[in-house]
Amino acid sequence: MELKNGPDFSAEARLQADMGGFVCGVDEVGRGPLAGPVVAAAVILDHENIPAGLNDSKKLTAKRREQLYDQIHQTALAVSVAEASVEEIDSLNILQASLLAMRRAVDGLAIKPSAALVDGNQNPGLDIYAETLVKGDSRSLSVAAASIVAKVFRDSLMKKIGEKYPEYGFEANAGYGVPKHMAALKLVGITHFHRKSFAPIRDLISKENPAKY
DSSP states (O other): OOOSOOOOHHHHHHHHHHHOSEEEEEEEEESSSSSEEEEEEEOOOOOOOTTTOOOOOGGGGHHHHHHHHHHHHHHEEEEEEEEEEEHHHHHHOHHHHHHHHHHHHHHHHSSSOOOOESSSSSSOOOOOEEEEEGGGTTBBBBHHHHHHHHHHHHHHHHHHHHHSSGGGOOOHTTTOOHHHHHHHHHHHOOOOTTOOOOOOHHHHHHHTTOOOO
16 A cells, blocks of 8 residues: 555544544654664644654654654653663563553553554554554654654663763664674673673673673
């Protein structure tokens, strides 16, 4: 199915008409990196005051994401951000940790929604009605808002971690396995922010590389 030109509010309007109450958008960021938590956000937009330019966070510049992040917090009815830790990622697996972060984000909303629109094809097991949307951040304004909030929050978090561990370039790579990060792993070893269940880190541990905590 060919997607429309950017996200809209049609899915939210349909659910509100069917179920009443509020509808939140839910998205996560950080499944692929070798380091750092996975972060999810849930957003209930005010349909009469939606910031212009909301879109899939990956389609926006960092500067535009940060501008929209502020605007979302200023205009939305409710915003919640939650994490699943590296330890939870390693014990549960990355998919289950992502779903856990989503549940936490929805539970943290100051307003309880009647339904949720969730990016992807996995239902996180919410205690409210949830509808999954593949490429939801390109289809739903609420999911797009959640993708922006989660992305900016996690990038800021990884920048702070990068200040403590400058060798890995976290402020630029957000924990992904880019060449600078991989080179630092071989030279310096791992930190407690690294996901030990992910193959490149697991392989380093199995070779008894020194850990840095």
